[in-house]
């Protein structure tokens with residue numbers, strides 16, 4: 001009896017979380033230069049998908065700034081290199097960079113930023129990566145994004 005109740009509660013909870021987060025996700029960028037998510041999946045049913053980046057740390061953006069940048073897998077290095085040259089004033093994104101599929105602004109500790117992307121631009125089965133374009137952060141602050149299914 002007790003076991004059944006627990007199983008039901010777990011089922012209800014996971015169902016709620018799934019429905020709530022289906023077309024959005026929250027990812028944290030920390031003072032330790034890490035993201036808390038290594039993968040993000042965008043369901044095919046989502047016409048739009050919203051990523052909210054939170055920085056739970058205390059360090060300012062000029063010391064430990066983070067953003068969330070989405071590109072195709074092969075574009076990571078070029079976008080990160082050009083972003084570093086573009087500087088903090090451009091959120092470490094080269095203005096008008098067509099390789100950037102979506103990005104948030106650069107934030108510091110206790111800040112957050114969101115971006116909503118149109119999934120029309122994503123192809124099922126293609127390899128996408130997200131990363132922080134603050135200089136040198138992408139070596140560890142990166143993950144893979146999949147679409148469809």
Ligand code: CU
Nearest residue numbers: 065066132137
């Ligand atoms: Cu960063």
